[in-house]
Amino acid sequence: MTTPFRYRPSWLAWLLSLFSGTGGLIVKIVLLSLLNAMVGWAIIVLFAQDRLVWALGTLVVLAIFDFVYLRPNKLLPAKFILPGSVLLIAYLIVPIFFTINTAFQKYSTGHVLSKEEAITTNLEQNVVQGEKFFLMTPSRDESGALVLVLVDDTTGQTYLGRASGLEEIDPASVEVDEFGDVIPPAGLTALVGDELFGADAELAAFEVPLTGGGVIKTEGISGAYDSAPGLEYDSARDVLIATDTGVEYADNGRGSFVSADGDELVVGWREYIGFENFTAVITNPLVRAPFLRAFVWTIVFAASTVLISFAIGLFLAKLLDKPKFRFKRLYRSLLIVPYAVPGFLSLLVFKGLLNDDYGLINKLLPFDVPWLFDPWWARASVILVSVWLTTPYFLLVCMGALQAIPGELVEAARVDGAGRWQVFRKVTLPLLLVVVTPLIIASFAYNFNNFNNVFLLTGGGPTSSDQSVAGATDILISYTYKLAFEAGKGQDYGLASAISIYIFFIVAAMSASGFLRSKALENMK
């Protein structure tokens, strides 16, 4: 059996072989020390920031690293796999856990804060503003207490606002200069510059109590207004109470405050709601109805794209696969061009080219095809464009694979009297598929989740009048996007996460069975 490669002593290989031996050992020590130093530093910072869990976790990871790399000749596989695994876990597996966590929560518009923040925000938003507005200058008296010098915007009456209460004073003692700033009377010094900044929190929280209830609050550094709270929070019973009507809003266990009448306060918080997001797919007709259709179309789309691209790629590779074929190099370079252009840019260009009346393609063809406006033509367009984008990849793969098939096998088959097509089917193709099948499966999975290709070209449309969420070309992932971000109050991350998990199980199950059934993993027993 001939070995199908030759040792090519290129400069790159020479460079690599330098790393063996003693040189390699030195490099290893240096790298490991640097790693320990940098991660050690990070751990110290984590401790300083009071993030004990993270600090300990990082420490554990560092310990594993050291353990694996410092034991000579043991744990070999681990030594090789560890760097990639750490990155994989950090940026792929951990996000998956996040997503799973989100899927169990109500995390959408109005359910973004923590509960305490939600309570504070509700109180803030329901402050009842009174009729008056004041020009204000914050100042301090001799004892250092904060005093607001107030001039009523409409009546011109002047007051001093203290923490203890409001005091009316003689308008003559207060001047308003040409900038509209209020100059405090004698005995008070206005807050300016650094002192003013330092007092920001104090100023924002300052309240001047008024007889008859209500307070005067500041607005910025030069205004104030009278107000009364509209909602109060009873922490003992965990309810918000409306001050005028006495209506109570209680925690409904799903991230909102709701009154007995079913009035829900808009500002809620993130809350775990168990499997609700998951069951929505089954119970909510809005979600359920298009799901199946999108599911079927997604499979059709992904499978067609991959199989057609593979077929065309293989065909072109076979055409090119001839010794001393003229212009072979030129053809190869030109056919790769679709691959070199960033995908989303190509999609934008195609969107313009496929426009019914004004696109270039219809202008070149003798008849008009409603590429993007008719549901079936739109589906065809999406597949065609995806094939355009994917074929170069399979062309490359097939070119390499064909080259690797030993010529003697083909010759032997021909000598035995097999025709060209038979040789291809019985000899070439099976050998090819052994290699290419996993790539096909991986490409299928990629296109299953290929949000870009669909969304940028058609936006998931065209939508027929009676369909609500999913359009004719919506695949599961773009359908998820629309459901989560363009329905209800928008931005429902919880629901989107749950559906993503469903999608993952579907595509992983299909791919896993593909891998296991193909012989690709056979030689790995």
Next chain:
Amino acid sequence: MKKHVAKLVAGLTVAAFAALSLPTTSGAAASLRIWADADRKASVEKVAGAWGKKNGVTVTVVQKDFGKIRDDLKTVDVATAPDVIVGAHDWVGELAANGSVIPLTVSKSASAKIPSYALDAFSYANAKGNKVLYGAPVALENVGLVVNTKVAKVPTSFADMVSQATAFQKKAAGNFGLVIPGGDAYHNYPLFSGLCGYVFGKDAKGNLNPDDVGVGNPKLLANAGDVDSWNKSGLLSSKVDYGIAKNAFLAGKAAFWVTGPWEKDTLDKSGLKVKIVQMPKNKCDSVPFLGVQGFMVTKFAKTHGVESQARDLVGSYMLSEGAQTQLSSENGRAPANTDAAAKIDDRLLKEFAAAGKGGVPMPNIPEMSSVWGDLGTAWTNVFKGADATPAKTAFRTAGKNIKAKIG
């Protein structure tokens, strides 16, 4: 063993060095951070910078993608979060529901100078149904009907506009009468309102009521037949996208174009003689959607200890005539402040502003996200030419779908 010792020593040494140079918490300097998009960064820097200089506050303006300004507020890190943002009024509902921006109170004298619909656009109802203001309106924009006065006259009525458009279209192949980007609910809104359509009704307190969806309302459905006739005559087609519409008009091949003040410079440079008006009244006034841009104070201002300063910048300074005049001159938008608006002398800008009279601010409640998709689809479907959906069906279904989505 030797190599282990060597490594440990090396590591510990470096770690020790690093520990000694731990990052110290930065000293509290009075600084304010603003997020603005590419278009507005320069003007905001100038205007906010002037305020900062007056008050001794360092203002930093960070440029961010317009859409990201709203999205990233949910997840931004406190240390790098903005204290003030420049944004569109239709974000207010979502931002308020998420507690990302704080309520503001403005003085009577300041609010008197701002049109009440602009203030309403930046308000959102609280639990009691009272309007709470969350931002300072600074610029207004709306689409208008751009008339190529060389080939058409300013229409005196809706029917006049249609007949002029049809006549021009017939004159030569490749001519368009009226160009509007197809399938775009925003640009098509004047047609929609002209047929007595609306998006959300108002409740007793004047707040948008998501239960009152006007997309399939009886009046609109009764008038929908007009749309079918426009489709049949080829007056409008959903295959015309933004680029095609723009090109056609700039090439002199369209009599009327619906677009907004962002095209002002292009129109100036085109050499065409144009006049901009509001689309004439059809069965109801053909008012456009109004977009209001403004400044908002985020909840992070409190955490950063600059809340009062931020409130002053946004609620007081940015509403003033001087600030708004400067902002609008740099951005090519009509200022919200009525005094500043009276002073604009750019003809096209004035005409665009006038075209917005009586316009409807885009609804700012979160439920609006359920509307754009279906309404846009309805417009695509009714102007498809031969196999278009009858308008009555299209709008009725859109209304039904929107109601179902809002739930």
Next chain:
Amino acid sequence: MSDPTQRRGDDWWRHLILWVAIALAVFPPLYVITAAFNADQTLSGTSLLPRSFTLENFKGLFVQKEGGAEVFFVRWFRASVIIAVLNAFFTVFIGALSAYAFSRFRFRGRRMGMLFLLLIQMFPGLLNLVAIYLIVLRTGEVVPALGLNKLTALLLVYLSGAMSINLWLMKGFFDSIPSELDESARVDGATPAQIFWGVILPLAVPVLSVVGMFAFVGTLNEFMTASVLLETVDNFTLPLGLQAYISTNFEENWGSFAAGVLIAQIPAIIGFIFVQKYIIAGLTQGSVKG
């Protein structure tokens, strides 16, 4: 080295079909080329053959228009190329390390581990991006260099995908390198690491080049992750920058955008030319056992 019995006479129809394929492959980019040189600035205003010729669009990439947004084209270009080269290099490195382990060592969970690695990459990226954003955010609070808006963080996120189908390709190639070579090296006293560096890698240069090229081109064109992690315009990669270029003002900058796209393709094309030699034998060599 495929079918040596093919006749020479059937060449002309091969050429014909190939030219048809090339025409289909190339005309959309051709359209972009035309748009780049066309004075007309909108998408629908350009046709396949240029109506006018101008270099204004290219100038617009490098020189800021008055009153327009700042241009960072050179920075975007540089950022994209640097991160693509680094990603290619490290992806190959990490992938080769892992592929070697899967190829040469027998350990528990080898088969399932391989399957797991292939499957885990199929998690829908759309929402994972939100989680990745948060992780990078939090990491940045500890180690600022690995936080948001930093190209290093973006690189690390890209590298988390290094152990994917590329790994499988490399493993297949390594499998074809006879273990006799390993044996003879071991007899000579080489450690596994030395065998890896000194014997396997030099022989694997073909597949390393191919994987490196896939990673290089893929990174140059990657949009979604970069758009989530990079925040300020001056830090963008090329696809991000170009997209921002056309999203600010509807379609005003289509001409300059097309010019940018053209220039953006140059690194990828150079990459292809560079790696052409290795493509043929590189991909699946040896996975086909005779």
